[in-house]
Amino acid sequence: MNVGKVQLYLVRYKINNQVEYMDKTLIPSNQQQSAWYDLLLPEVNTGQELVLKMIFEDQIGRYWFSRAQNIFNGNSWKSAVYKIRRMN
16 A cells, blocks of 8 residues: 555566566555555465565656565465665
8 A cells, every 4th residue: 555645656576586567557645545556466375475575666756665575374364564665
């Protein structure tokens, strides 16, 4: 979810080291109803870790990244999601 005040675009993401490039998919700011974007995840087995890294570009050309680590226990996900940070 984009909780900021500027528009963000998802430009690429990596799931377990497999990179997927996007065509600047808009993640609207929190001021809009559709501030969420869903990614389709690969099938995983119980106990398998899923590492997701996302690269964003904002409306003025700055780049940002975030990551999440998830483990599927057969019924649900145990997740650690890290705040978005600006890339140098």
